[in-house]
Amino acid sequence: MSVTAPYRSGRAVGTSGFRHLLRAEWTKFQTVRGWVIGILVGLLLMVGLGVLTTKNSACGVPPTQTNPSGACPAPPTGPGGEWVTDAFYFVRQPLGASGSITVRVTSLTGLYATHAGSAVPGEIPTADLTPGVQPWAKAGIIIKASTTAGSAYAAMMVTGDHGVRMQWNFTNDVAGLAGKVSAASPRWLRLTRTGDVIRGYDSADGAHWTLVGTATLAGLPSLSQAGLFAASPGYSANSTSFGGSSSKGGPALATGLFDQVSRQGAWPAGSSGQWTGQDIQGPADNALQPAAQGYREAAGTFTVSGSGDIAPAGGSAGAVTSQTLVGTFAGLIAVVVIGVMFMTTEYRRGLIRTTFAASPRRGRVLAAKAVVLAAVTFTAGLVATAITVPLGEHLLHENGYPIYPTSALTDARIVVGTAGLLAVCAVLALAVGTLLRRSAGAVTVVIVGIVLPYLLAILSGVLPAAAEEWLVRVTPAAAFAIQQSIPAYPQVDAAYTPGTGYFPLAPWAGFAVLCAWAAAALALAVFVLPRRDV
């Protein structure tokens, strides 16, 4: 009796390594002409729309002799390189390398206009102003490198609604004593200079002092300007509701009352030196009458009135980098369609049975598909953004737009992050396509999940502000935060809405929301795939 060995194929056992899976999926991808064309169309649309929108926008300033092209003037930049507003009334004396100034503030009052007036300064008569102090109206003491707008400074101040603050170099803000200032509860403020280091103190009684903050102003010249100041950002009331948003506002004036002014240290003009009053950044910075700003001194009591603000300026004076990337949405729709089809086509053609027969571990097939898709879309996205951002900025610049200055790191984050956004969206689309197995449904779910929330959030007047913010927090559209290039500052009241380029989440946190959605969808797909017939 002979025993026959069972049949064994003479061929070597095939490897089902991940590398081979990747190769198989890459072959599938690059041999479907429609997908390759689709990726290229998405890339071209991204670049094309970026060029189209930046080329056809002009900064609308009437041309003058000094500015024949009608370019918008760039705002002054602060020591950190950001755009700033630096307009206030300054009552000053030179101060040497070391010294201090101490004052008592007994009152902060304000006036504001409810309409903007015309561009002509002095258009709004002081009699037309409404009494009322703005939340971030400021009055206090300041040490500043020079009287040039945007130069380094450190200041102690009382504010309308935010108590005593120490602020320096526009972006730094530290809270001191809380509560409003009045004759019954005055505030004592002190700034001391030791070389480059400036310390701010506050006190409620003039005897017990608290250190509020320590500022190091790099390169502060040995002769700086120091004294009293007052400034008030404009009044604005925004009401956003369905069917349209309305906003009204106008310039505002803050008036601070100071007494018990005392100075120690190196004041070159001496203890009896004359004070000089100066409107920093000129009287034309708003529509108030020039006479409204100024100061009076009587029996050691100073009354200082000023308009404007000492704060970061935001991007509204020019263009921001993300404006060049409007084509992202076209690219997004292209990669979503391709991401979905990368899976649903296998189901439609029945290829999925061959795929799973060749590689029975279905989760790995999905992983390989995700890797190939992410790599392709990331590369295409990176090419598109790397072309669009510099090209768009160049065109905006030619059209007279100053572009909000960003660091190389921020630019890199926007360029790489947008490519990443496309890649993660493609993977999300792949996972949803796997789950639904229907092309139309999957494409709609993903596009409605990411583009519609963004659209509803940026079109002001469609949704209430709270709903807008919620949409860009929890939906995949949160990822567009990766394109934000202007930081929001708590010490500036502005419309921080998605429509103006601000997102409630930090850039990478917003991106993480999208990644979480993609990971959840992918995990669900990996879970469901082996439990379903093909």
Add this chain to the structure above:
Amino acid sequence: MTALHAEWTKLRTVPGPGWLLLAAIMLTAAVGALAANAVTCPAGGCQIDPAKVSLTGIYVGQTIVAILATAAVSGEYSTGMIRLTLTATPRRWLVLAAKTAVVGTATLATGAVAVLASVLVGRLLLDQHGIDPAHGYQALSLADGTVLRAAAGSALYLALIALLGLGVATAVRDSAVSIGVVLGLLYLFPIIASVVGDADWKRHLDQISPMTAGMYIQATTDLRSLPLAPWQGLGVLAAWAAGALLAGGLLLYLRDA
């Protein structure tokens, strides 16, 4: 007539379209209710367009209608049914006309129900959120000519979106690509318009955008601020739908199935 009957049978006898139409009604009314519920009107008065608020759901409902319309054509291509259809009715323009009639009628009827539900929900909810006679608002009523225009126009809007989808799908044939194209046409225009700095360009973009212009039909207040009159806006969408159907019909006529 038989072509019409055949198309109606195809739409009726698969569960998908029925569920989609039901979903379109539910979503439209639900989103409208959410929107109406979120309205606040401070004592100083507000600039709210009550009809527009109650019909916010159309923004979502239109996507479901677009799926239905594109699937009606691309489904036939993916299953190969189209060859049978064209064998049975060799006059291809007749097939497209029958599809247009059936899908258009079905979505118009769905749109009417969705709009009625939205207006009813809006009427009930808006009154509790300060949109009342004390703030100078009448209760939402179809007897009001402008509200009737917004309501009837919104139902027509949904039907026109369906026809646009039908035309694009006939031209493109693949379901994923055609729904991508339709959603791109709807969403990209307003996004681009929002970043264009030039006011004239923005106005022109709004005027040719199928969604933005089409939605002007919902406006009942402050009509002067719109770049187009309401019916003109809906006309723009109708032109897009007609153009898509024409392109689709031409390609259907010229190409192999």
